[in-house]
Amino acid sequence: MNRTIAAGLTLAALLFALTDRAVAQDGADVFRANCASCHGTADGAPTANAPALAALRQISPEAILNTLVNGKMRIQATPLTDKERRALAEYLGGRALRITPPEASVVACKSSPPFRGVAGPGDWNGWGNGLENTRFAKQGGLTAADVPKLKLKWAFGFPDVTSARAQPALVGNRLFIASDRGDVYALDPATGCAYWSFRAEATVRTGLLIAPYRTAANGAGSAVFFGDLKANAYAVDATNGHLVWVRKMDEHPYAAITATPVVHDGRVFVAVQGLNEEVQGGRPQYECCTFRGSVSAVDASSGKVLWKTYTVGERQSRGTNAAGKPQWGPAGGGVWSAPTIDVRRGVLYAGTGNGYADPPQPTTDAVLALDLQSGKVRWSQQLIPNDTWTLGCRAKNPDNPNCPETLGPDFDLAASPALLSAGGRDLIVLPQKSGVAYALDPDKQGAPVWQVRFGPGSGRGGQWGAATDGRLVYFPANGNGTSGGGIIAVDPASGRVAWQHAAEPLLCGAPTRDCSAAAGAAVTAVPGAVFSGSLDGGLRAYASDDGTLLWQFDTNREFATVNSVKAKGGSIDGPGAVVAGGLLFVNSGYAGSAGRPGNVLLVFGVD
Secondary structure (H helix, E strand, O other), rough: OOOOOOOOOOOOOOOOHHHHHHOOOOHHHHHHHHOOHHOOOOOOOOOOOOOHHHHHHHHHHHHHHHHHHHHOOOOOOOOOHHHHHHHHHHHHHOOOOOOOOHOOOOOOOOOOOOOOOOOOOOOOOOOOOOOOOEEEOOOOOOOOOOOEEEEEEEEEOOOOOOOOOOOOEEOOOEEEEOOOOEEEEEEEEOOOOOEEEEEEOOOOOOEEEEEEOOOOOOEEEEEEEEEEEOOOEEEEEOOOOOOOEEEOOOOOOOOOOOOOOOOOOOEEEEEOOHHHHOOOOOOOOOOOOOOEEEEEEEEEEOOOOOEEEEEOOEEEEEEOOOOOHHHHHHHEEEOOOOOOEOOOOOOOEEEOOOOEEEOOOOOOEEEEEEEEEOOOOOEEOOOOOOOOOOOOOOOEOOOOOOOEEEOOOOOOOOOOEEEEEOOOEEEEEEOOOOEEEEEEEHHHHEEEEEEEEOOOOOOOOOOOEEEEEOOOOOOOOOOOOOOOOOEEOOOOOOOOOEEOOOOOOOOOOOOOOOOOOOOOOOOEEEEOEEEEOOOOEEEEEEEEOOEEEEEEEEOOOHHHHHHHHEEEEEOOOOOOOEOOOOOOEEOOOOOOOOOOOEEEEEEEEEE
């Protein structure tokens, strides 16, 4: 499971232990009855994966309410009335709610030139900037010589949220961005004015992908594809922001989409994860567990599901627990990040997460190869077996069927596999939360070729993606909040470490769980340099030949924004920097079980 704040716990486990409660309009009473067992009190400590009360009080009431209504905690907040949710938000936020009207969050462009269409070589489209997910902006308009000259051009504030977790895309003359509130925007990349906006049904954490579709009149159009935390996949017309289709990809109440969709040959490939069941599974009042990760192929023009493949076997009864609640398994195997398309072999590669309930499955913490046409699993390669994990469980649980008999390390594969060529053969390369990176052979059923330890590893921190420029592969180093950080470069042909750069001094103050050098955000390569974001709020660029620090920017401050929304930076995690059209785009702010809130998109260019 990914508890980096991307992984994704916004106000991690808020309302985790909902109990029989007395109806109360006073926010303090609501908190004591429903939240204190995880988040603690003014005098009591929270559980390991939940923000303390003091941390929650640093968040605006609007952002808290958004999390309860649209975000990760919407299911846990279901037993609360609307008045109780508002009272809780106002109690934690320290003031009355003040909801920003949608029309106040953007500045409309004075004119609207025609959209130039599907991505060209200098654009950034989707998660990994191509089907192979290499995260290399070869023609993005920036090189190592430009990096020291980068200056902040403008900033955009996301209203009423605590995190900025949707990676932008720049295609043609449009910048596409999305927010935790569910807003999707098409902006002018030069000024930040808005051509259109669209409101999804829930938080949007996926990146944005632009691809062709056929209109109802059988004409050609371009659509923006993305998903939300209610497991809805969307196609929205890229020219005008009108909904083309929306499709519920999984009916499980805890299903969510964080993986950026991938499009190939008229099909959209959509992956689903179920983090919120993972943080419920250890509760004796819960029927643990029934969620199964999946990947589906969807027709890009109609939204029709063509096939769906689950990552673990069908659920079976495991009896009842001491509270009389039925227990189920197997479960888990969520897919967190964008799949990778191997056109030559006709397969899709997806990394899976840990299991939620026994029995252990051979397809968790694994790379799966699915046939593009049928969805059939051609092969799977498990990197860590028996990793079954749910929140609130002990290392050994012989008498508690809500928990796995032996608790796993929680070492998801949260990163998209990168498909590259080295040493005369193709390789699938990806990092794991364990702090180990792997190279697999796609022609030998994913057989391991090499593995390299790049960091200490942690169940808490996500590891969101490597980058490669064809010469080396670059891995950021996450950790447990007190260790990790820095970056490492590896020769993909041999697995030999080419260089390693240790963590820089913290930009956020003294080290704490929320102020850390851990670097789990996906890295991004340009010719001669690689960009890496950190939980300390720093965006850094390193020379790709030897790891020399070329540039860093401290995002830990308030920014004047082009849309007049109050915004500040915080931790950087999850999505990485995007480089296109001679500009660099990065989100700052990633609040949850570790890390600090923020709500800003920053845009850099060369003077």
